[in-house]
Amino acid sequence: MIKRLILLLILLPSMMYGQEESVMYTFDDCDGTDIGTLNATADVQGNPDCGCGVIGDALVMDGNNDRVNVPDTARMLFEDDYTVSFYFQSSNVSNTTDIFSFRTSCDVDSTLSIKYIPVSNSIRVEIAENFNNIIDLASPLRDNACWHHVTLTKFNLIYSLYIDGVLQDEVLAGRRVPFGRNAKIWIGNSPCLAFTEDRIIGKVDELEIRNTALSLNEVAASYVMPDRVITRDTTIFFGNTIQIETGPTCASSIQWNPDGDLDDATIADPTVTGTRSETYVVAFNDNNCVATDSVRVNVVDPNALQCEDLLLPKAFSPNQDNLNDIYRISNVFIIQDLISFEVFNRWGERVFITVNKDTGWDGSYNGQEVNPGMYIYKVKYTCENQEFVKLDNFTVLR
Numbered sequence: 001m002i003k004r005l006i007l008l009l010i011l012l013p014s015m016m017y018g019q020e021e022s023v024m025y026t027f028d029d030c031d032g033t034d035i036g037t038l039n040a041t042a043d044v045q046g047n048p049d050c051g052c053g054v055i056g057d058a059l060v061m062d063g064n065n066d067r068v069n070v071p072d073t074a075r076m077l078f079e080d081d082y083t084v085s086f087y088f089q090s091s092n093v094s095n096t097t098d099i100f101s102f103r104t105s106c107d108v109d110s111t112l113s114i115k116y117i118p119v120s121n122s123i124r125v126e127i128a129e130n131f132n133n134i135i136d137l138a139s140p141l142r143d144n145a146c147w148h149h150v151t152l153t154k155f156n157l158i159y160s161l162y163i164d165g166v167l168q169d170e171v172l173a174g175r176r177v178p179f180g181r182n183a184k185i186w187i188g189n190s191p192c193l194a195f196t197e198d199r200i201i202g203k204v205d206e207l208e209i210r211n212t213a214l215s216l217n218e219v220a221a222s223y224v225m226p227d228r229v230i231t232r233d234t235t236i237f238f239g240n241t242i243q244i245e246t247g248p249t250c251a252s253s254i255q256w257n258p259d260g261d262l263d264d265a266t267i268a269d270p271t272v273t274g275t276r277s278e279t280y281v282v283a284f285n286d287n288n289c290v291a292t293d294s295v296r297v298n299v300v301d302p303n304a305l306q307c308e309d310l311l312l313p314k315a316f317s318p319n320q321d322n323l324n325d326i327y328r329i330s331n332v333f334i335i336q337d338l339i340s341f342e343v344f345n346r347w348g349e350r351v352f353i354t355v356n357k358d359t360g361w362d363g364s365y366n367g368q369e370v371n372p373g374m375y376i377y378k379v380k381y382t383c384e385n386q387e388f389v390k391l392d393n394f395t396v397l398r
Contacts, residue, residue: 022210023074028056032068036208040071045189051203052250052286054087054147054226058205059187063092063198067189074209078102078179081213084114085151085222086187089289090202092118098190098199099150102183106192110180113190114150116200125152125161129177137161139168146250146289147203147226155213165223166319167216185209220320224248227284227291235298235311235330236274243271244280244295251284251291274299298330305334307383310390317397318363327394328360329379339380339387346374357381363396372398 022036030050032042046065050057059068090097096115103111111128125137139161141148151162157176161169184191187207188199214222225247236242246268258280259265261272272280277298284291298311311330318325329341335357343352343361351365363370372395379390 020210020212021077022208023070023077025068025070025207026056027053027059027205027207030057030059036210038071038073038077040073042071043069045069053203053205054224054248055206058087058089058203060203061188061200063188063201067199068187068204068207069189070185070187070207070209072184074185075179075181075183077209077211078112079211081153081155081211083151083153083208083210083212083214084112085149085214085219086207087147087149087205087226088116088200088202089147089286090116090118090200092116092198092201094118095196095198096124096194097201098188098193098197099204100185100187101190101192102179102185103191104180104183110178110183111192112177112179114152115197123148123150123161123163125159127159127177129175133173133175133177135159135171135173135177137169137171139163144290144292145227146284146286146291149223151214151219151222153213153219160213162216162219165220165225167219217320227251227286227293229282229293229295231295232324233296233298233313235300236272237333238274238299238301241271241273242297243269245269246282246293249284249286251286253285254282255285256280256282272297300331302333305331307334307386307388308390310334310379310381310388312377312379312390312392313394315395315397316363318369319398326360326362327377329357332357334383336382336384339382340378341380342378344376344378345370346376351375369398370396372396 021038023034023038023040024036025032025042032044034040045067048066049060051060088099096117099116100114113126115124117124122140127135149164153160157173159171187204227249228247230245230247249268254266254268256262256265256270258278261275262270264270279294279296281294316324316327338355338357341354342350344350352361374393374395376393381388
């Protein structure tokens with residue numbers, strides 16, 4: 001409940017402009033209660049089991065009779081801009097898998113489908129008005145994950161696909177794709193399945209449809225990072241401790257490696273007592289699906305550090321996934337006074353400056369994301385009453 005309240009607070013700014021409407025199905029207790037604005041209770045058909053979800057419960061679909069019909073009143077959410085998002089965990093291993101559909105019949109007129117492709121471990125989105133107006137979006141999924149978060153947005157004529165909070169594909173359409181007045185919204189019950197296609201076998205959770213397009217930052221903030229390490233790579237002094245934080249999990253067993261400096265290698269959020277620098281890898285075993293992630297903890301002896309040993313990463317990825325999103329000085333404790341920390345692009349143009357040693361760069365310049373590639377940092381600082389300059393290059397990844 002607390003995490004849901006936090007999520008609502010994050011998304012509140014987007015709800016303050018215009019008349020936003022939405023349906024939101026948490027599937028807690030395996031029912032179709034809508035906690036959005038439309039109060040449109042979904043029809044949960046068949047007899048899906050109630051399983052552990054990303055937050056609370058999730059529907060466990062059998063691929064046969066289990067399906068969810070979103071009421072027709074939700075069709076109005078697709079009249080202009082919109083967002084569709086959900087988490088899923090699939091047990092399908094070969095055939096293309098139907099997850100979400102919004103269509104009338106088995107043709108290409110006014111359709112929206114979101115499908116999982118097991119052989120390539122990827123998501124494909126098809127939005128079609130007719131044979132002359134088809135929009136295709138696709139993205140691979142992480143191989144080391146069990147839960148996947150899919151978000152589709154339409155803003156004006158821009159159609160965007162996000163996976164796990166990160167933008168993966170985007171199309172600028174020539175014109176919008178309208179949907180039929182009799183189109184039905186389904187989870188696991190598309191009216192058009194090919195011979196080599198199946199309905200989803202696995203879990204579905206947190207389905208939301210709204211009549212606004214979430215921004216890149218809002219999509220990133222809505223991702224709760226199941227089976228992921230939230231703590232970013234960090235540096236601590238020898239002998240100090242840090243607790244590693246992870247996202248929600250349904251794992252029946254957890255194992256961290258190596259485990260020498262951990263207080264308990266079988267819990268989600270262990271405490272590290274730093275005796276040596278390590279990359280800790282965690283495995284979440286969830287019903288025979290194993291998700292893995294890692295975090296680097298650098299351990300330094302303050303007595304052994306030299307003033308010249310200023311540490312900055314060789315790369316960072318400011319993609320709003322809450323992982324390595326800020327470029328900053330790793331061992332600020334050797335700095336007596338920071339004179340300046342500057343970042344320059346390849347043409348020598350300064351794109352960032354700060355005099356606060358705890359402030360980092362978010363990968364933007366004048367409010368716009370910078371292009372990926374090589375950049376230069378220059379740090380002027382004092383240590384033990386002497387002035388030092390550190391100059392080197394690093395890479396921005398997108």
